[in-house]
Amino acid sequence: MSLITLEPNYKPSAKEEYMCDKHLEYFRQKLLNWRTELVKESSDTLQDLKETNLNEPDLNDRASNEADQYLELRTRDRMRKLIKKINQALDRIENGTYGYCEETGEPIGLGRLEARPVTTLCIEAQERHERKEKTQADE
Numbered sequence: 001m002s003l004i005t006l007e008p009n010y011k012p013s014a015k016e017e018y019m020c021d022k023h024l025e026y027f028r029q030k031l032l033n034w035r036t037e038l039v040k041e042s043s044d045t046l047q048d049l050k051e052t053n054l055n056e057p058d059l060n061d062r063a064s065n066e067a068d069q070y071l072e073l074r075t076r077d078r079m080r081k082l083i084k085k086i087n088q089a090l091d092r093i094e095n096g097t098y099g100y101c102e103e104t105g106e107p108i109g110l111g112r113l114e115a116r117p118v119t120t121l122c123i124e125a126q127e128r129h130e131r132k133e134k135t136q137a138d139e
Contacts (some may be wrong), residue, residue: 012110019099023110028093030117035086038079045076085118092120101125 004025012023092098099108101122108122121129 012114014110018107018110024093024098027098027113027117028090031086031089031093034117035083035090038083038086042076042079042083045072045079082118089118 004021006022006025006029010022010026012026016022089098099113100106101108102120103125104122106122106124108119112119112123119126
């Protein structure tokens with residue numbers, strides 16, 4: 001349980017020490033809220049899947065329902081993977097490594113973390129990975 005209380009509308013600032021207690025609490029709350037939202041959406045998806053009738057007499061309706069169900073299952077799988085990444089980010093907050101590149105140890109940066117709070121790489125390391133993947137894909 002956190003002892004840090006953030007003022008309403010608090011946003012991390014570069015004027016503060018990087019990954020100070022306020023920053024960590026801000027991102028912890030952001031990740032927890034995001035996870036709660038995803039779990040709720042996942043539950044809604046499950047309920048929708050239970051209510052879907054795949055035994056439509058019309059083949060076009062049945063195919064449409066199957067395509068919708070496939071899309072729902074893919075979305076749910078993506079949510080599951082994202083929840084896993086959120087949990088890993090929360091673990092990094094707890095162990096003091098959150099906000100630092102897992103490859104270089106350099107700060108990831110507040111802007112990047114704000115946009116993608118589960119990221120583990122700084123921009124430079126991410127760009128290297130993407131160039132490497134592109135090179136391997138081109139071969």
